[in-house]
Amino acid sequence: xxxxxxxxxxxxxxxxxxxxxxxxxxxxxxxxxxxxxxxxxxxxxxxxxxxxxxxxxxxxxxxxxxxxxxxxxxxxxxxxxxxxxxxxxxxxxxxxxxxxxxxxxxxxxxxxxxxxxxxxxxxxxxxxxxxxxxxxxxxxxxxxxxxxxxxxxxxxxxxxxxxxxxxxxxxxxxxxxxxxxxxxxxxxxxxxxxxxxxxxxxxxxxxxxxxxxxxxxxxxxxxxxxxxxxxxxxxxxxxxxxxxxxxxxxxxxxxxxxxxxxxxxxxxxxxxxxxxxxxxxxxxxxxxxxxxxxxxxxxxxxxxxxxxxxxxxxxxxxxxxxxxxxxxxxxxxxxxxxxxxxxxxxxxxxxxxxxxxxxxxxxxxxxxxxxxxxxxxxxxx
Amino acid sequence: xxxxxxxxxxxxxxxxxxxxxxxxxxxxxxxxxxxxxxxxxxxxxxxxxxxxxxxxxxxxxxxxxxxxxxxxxxxxxxxxxxxxxxxxxxxxxxxxxxxxxxxxxxxxxxxxxxxxxxxxxxxxxxxxxxxxxxxxxxxxxxxxxxxxxxxxxxxxxxxxxxxxxxxxxxxxxxxxxxxxxxxxxxxxxxxxxxxxxxxxxxxxxxxxxxxxxxxxxxxxxxxxxxxxxxxxxxxxxxxxxxxxxxxxxxxxxxxxxxxxxxxxxxxxxxxxxxxxxxxxxxxx
Numbered sequence: 001x002x003x004x005x006x007x008x009x010x011x012x013x014x015x016x017x018x019x020x021x022x023x024x025x026x027x028x029x030x031x032x033x034x035x036x037x038x039x040x041x042x043x044x045x046x047x048x049x050x051x052x053x054x055x056x057x058x059x060x061x062x063x064x065x066x067x068x069x070x071x072x073x074x075x076x077x078x079x080x081x082x083x084x085x086x087x088x089x090x091x092x093x094x095x096x097x098x099x100x101x102x103x104x105x106x107x108x109x110x111x112x113x114x115x116x117x118x119x120x121x122x123x124x125x126x127x128x129x130x131x132x133x134x135x136x137x138x139x140x141x142x143x144x145x146x147x148x149x150x151x152x153x154x155x156x157x158x159x160x161x162x163x164x165x166x167x168x169x170x171x172x173x174x175x176x177x178x179x180x181x182x183x184x185x186x187x188x189x190x191x192x193x194x195x196x197x198x199x200x201x202x203x204x205x206x207x208x209x210x211x212x213x214x215x216x217x218x219x220x221x222x223x224x225x226x227x228x229x230x231x232x233x234x235x236x237x238x239x240x241x242x243x244x245x246x247x248x249x250x251x252x253x254x255x256x257x258x259x260x261x262x263x264x265x266x267x268x269x270x271x272x273x274x275x276x277x278x279x280x281x282x283x284x285x286x287x288x289x290x291x292x293x294x295x296x297x298x299x300x301x302x303x304x305x306x307x308x309x310x311x312x313x314x315x316x317x318x319x320x321x322x323x324x325x326x327x328x329x330x331x332x333x334x335x336x337x338x339x340x341x342x343x344x345x346x347x348x349x350x351x352x353x354x355x356x357x358x359x360x361x362x363x364x365x366x367x368x369x370x371x372x373x374x375x376x377x378x379x380x381x
Numbered sequence: 382x383x384x385x386x387x388x389x390x391x392x393x394x395x396x397x398x399x400x401x402x403x404x405x406x407x408x409x410x411x412x413x414x415x416x417x418x419x420x421x422x423x424x425x426x427x428x429x430x431x432x433x434x435x436x437x438x439x440x441x442x443x444x445x446x447x448x449x450x451x452x453x454x455x456x457x458x459x460x461x462x463x464x465x466x467x468x469x470x471x472x473x474x475x476x477x478x479x480x481x482x483x484x485x486x487x488x489x490x491x492x493x494x495x496x497x498x499x500x501x502x503x504x505x506x507x508x509x510x511x512x513x514x515x516x517x518x519x520x521x522x523x524x525x526x527x528x529x530x531x532x533x534x535x536x537x538x539x540x541x542x543x544x545x546x547x548x549x550x551x552x553x554x555x556x557x558x559x560x561x562x563x564x565x566x567x568x569x570x571x572x573x574x575x576x577x578x579x580x581x582x583x584x585x586x587x588x589x590x591x592x593x594x595x596x597x598x599x600x601x602x603x604x605x606x607x608x609x610x611x612x613x614x615x616x617x618x619x620x621x622x623x624x625x626x627x628x629x630x631x632x633x634x635x636x637x638x639x640x641x642x643x644x645x646x647x648x649x650x651x652x653x654x655x656x657x658x659x660x661x662x663x664x665x
Contacts, residue, residue: 177574177649181582217650 005243007035007062008235008329009228010322013248015315017053020249021060023319026299027326028060034330039065039228039246042109043072043081043090050083054114066115067228068106070095071124071160071190095123096136103143107150117154119188120144126162126171126192134161138178145183156226157182160190166210176214180221186243187218187225199250199269199278202233203371208378215240232276235328236379239338247325249318267366268312270304271321274352276328276345276375279367281317282308286361292352298323339379346376388412392432392469394419400467401430401476413530413546416474420481428462429481431546436472443475449520450477450547457513459533459545479545484537486545487597488529498539498632503598505540506532507637508662510590513544515655518583522547525581527589528570529596539597568611569602573647576615584649587658591644595623598632603645619647636662 012020020038027036038061040053050066057064072080073095084090089105092098106121120141123133141157144150159179165171179187191211196202211227211234218225219241226244227234234245269278272287273296279287284306287293295301300320305312328345335341350372356363394407397419406422407430416433435442450461460480466473487506498506510532517524524531524547535541568576570592572585595603603623604614623645626633633641640661643653653661 173648173650174574174579177582177584180650180654181584217648221650221654 005035005224005226006238006329006333007037007226007244008322008325009037009039009065009226009244009246010061010325011039011067011229011246011248012041012053012057013250015249015318017056019315019319020322021053021056023322024057024060027323030299031326031330033334034326035062035333036326036329037062037064037244039067040113041067041069041081042087042113043069043083045083046086047083047109047112050113058114058116063116064114065117065119065156065188066110066113067188068109068119068121068158070106070121070158071192073121073123074127089121095121095140096132099136099139100143103140104147104149106140107144107147111149111151111153115153117156118144118150119156119158122158122160122190124160124162124190124192125175126165134159134175134178138182141182141185145185155185156188157185158188158190160192163191163193163204163207166191166214167204167206168210172210172213176217179214179218180223184222186223188228189214189225190228191230193230199267200366201277201369201371201375202231203374205374205378208233208236208374209381211237211242212240212378215242232325232328233375235325235332236342236375238329238332239342239379245325245329247322249315249322266314268314268317270306270317271324273324273327274349275356275369275372276349277367277369277371280364281306281312283361283363283367287356287363290352290355290359290361292355296320296324298327342379343376346372346379350376390417391434392417392474396469397430397432397467400469400474411530415546421478427481429459429479431477431479432467433475433477436474438473438475446522446547449517449522450479452520453516455513455516456535456541457509457543458516458547459543482533482535482543482545484534484541486530487532487534487542487593490534491529491597491600497600497630498598500632500634500637502539503594503632504634504637504662505538506542506597507590507594507641508659509540509542510544510594511655511658511662513542514586514590517544517547518586518655523581523583524586524589525575526567526570527586527593528567529593532590532593568614569605572649573615573618574649576611576618582649584652584654587644587652587655588646588649591641591652594637595626595641595645598637598641599626599629601629618645636664 010020024038027034038057040050042050054064054066077084080090087109089102089109092102095102103121107118110118122137125134137159144155161175165175193202215225215237224241224243227242228246230245231247268281270281270284272279274294298320300316300323303316332338332341353369353372388411390409394409398404398407404421404423408420410418410420416431419430421428421430447464453461462478464477467476524544531545533543533545535543570589572588575581575585592603604617625638627638640653640658646652
């Protein structure tokens with residue numbers, strides 16, 4: 001269950017569910033100790049499909065969450081996902097006014113999907129000047145905590161805020177004050193971020209510092225936080241007490257070069273574990289000549305062709321990335337000193353980046369691991 | 382005794398006796414945030430009578446507090462007897478009858494210059510107040526106005542503090558209809574979030590009780606300097622941690638001092654919760 005964390009939470013994204021299912025099966029078979037859980041985003045599927053995916057994932061994931069993505073309630077109905085015609089809560093006109101019904105419907109949707117734990121609904125705080133969404137979110141949480149419908153399942157308090165809230169000392173402080181006043185339970189905190197340009201890692205210093213403070217403060221108050229959809233930026237907070245971070249095979253893998261005219265061609269990104277970031281696959285052969293390069297031993301890289309030409313599978317490259325998220329989660333989670341393990345990994349990455357530079361291998365500007373210096377600074381304190 | 386013009390009865394015993402019937406004794410105790418208090422005696426019965434300065438107050442404004450008060454049965458929270466309404470000068474004033482705590486308040490002690498406490502007394506005061514706050518929080522009510530005048534001492538014993546007037550600040554906070562101008566809550570004892578005009582929370586009460594214990598034990602307020610504005614007080618709490626009370630006096634053992642200092646943190650989430658405070662006091 002989530003409280004046992006920390007875990008890497010693999011998100012079922014736009015790709016075929018069988019990919020993630022196979023990934024979970026293979027990972028569980030080869031590395032049964034790795035802390036890997038999974039998330040299915042309910043609005044993206046019909047209830048029957050969600051239930052099937054959850055069930056398939058459960059055979060190999062530590063646990064499976066069914067994220068209700070209730071921030072979509074602020075979107076027009078047409079943009080609330082494929083499940084909008086089937087899931088009652090997505091049809092709610094005013095979740096705040098009809099909160100009891102809304103909360104019940106959100107919880108029921110997760111339970112019917114077969115989720116191992118349930119998440120209370122949220123509205124994103126920070127998109128408006130008032131704290132009305134935050135107040136509503138906490139009211140949802142309190143109502144959820146009172147509902148007998150959840151039975152023995154663990155309840156996570158869902159909260160969503162913009163990155164500005166996390167970065168701002170006062171707003172973050174007030175958020176934590178509210179979080180520690182919730183009924184007993186852990187927190188599933190979505191942070192709405194401005195996506196990094198290209199396929200770079202998320203590296204806003206003030207937000208990273210805020211995420212760490214939230215993790216530390218909640219742990220000091222007997223709670224834990226999980227950061228879904230934050231990628232390895234969430235991994236940085238595991239030594240501070242976060243009990244998980246999430247990532248999927250991002251749609252950004254399909255990002256196109258900004259075209260001067262007409263259509264660009266897809267960029268083919270590869271997660272280079274030694275810099276904890278993404279490089280173009282065409283750059284990998286040059287990087288592999290750098291002293292200290294370690295060939296990836298994941299089960300997916302043998303199916304990837306580097307350099308120029310030949311085919312490239314975004315899905316396989318994405319599974320390689322998920323494999324490394326799992327490996328890194330395990331590395332830090334099971335280290336006797338989590339802080340040292342994380343810093344050692346960052347330090348090694350910086351050293352390898354220095355070696356790349358010393359070898360005069362020129363990387364595309366978008367491939368340069370600028371996040372490393374920021375991550376190192378953010379985790380130094 | 383120094384004459385304090387702000388601590389004189391507004392309604393007075395004559396009007397109250399006229400409205401509620403004769404008393405054997407009706408001794409004015411003091412005027413607080415929400416009204417005035419008397420020690421009332423009828424026959425063998427001695428109790429505290431509190432008349433609220435909110436004429437014609439609708440019942441719904443304090444139903445929750447009255448319900449909570451009536452459920453309290455704890456040595457560190459004043460016992461509630463009944464409530465009613467008194468017709469005075471053509472208006473209806475709500476009143477409460479509570480147990481009378483014979484021993485004065487922490488404020489009385491401070492006013493009398495009593496500052497030298499033993500470590501046992503300071504720890505007893507902190508433990509008792511924590512236990513009282515835990516009780517009212519369990520009832521789903523915040524005190525919102527913990528201060529020396531709202532902490533009575535059973536038989537004058539520091540180890541038997543009794544919280545008075547819990548939850549009543551909220552009643553008045555909900556409306557600006559108080560007949561007599563009174564700031565809701567007392568700035569010198571308010572948590573910083575209250576000074577920022579944000580809603581009080583459970584750990585706001587924890588901050589306030591720590592100020593009371595710090596001041597009672599050391600004889601010094603942890604932050605307040607005479608003449609300080611609410612904004613300056615807030616800024617000082619944010620930027621200047623209080624002096625360690627162990628450096629000021631000998632009334633604090635290590636655990637008591639450390640718990641009090643943690644409870645005086647600027648951020649509510651950095652303060653200890655009640656369970657953690659008791660745990661740390663026991664040195665586990």
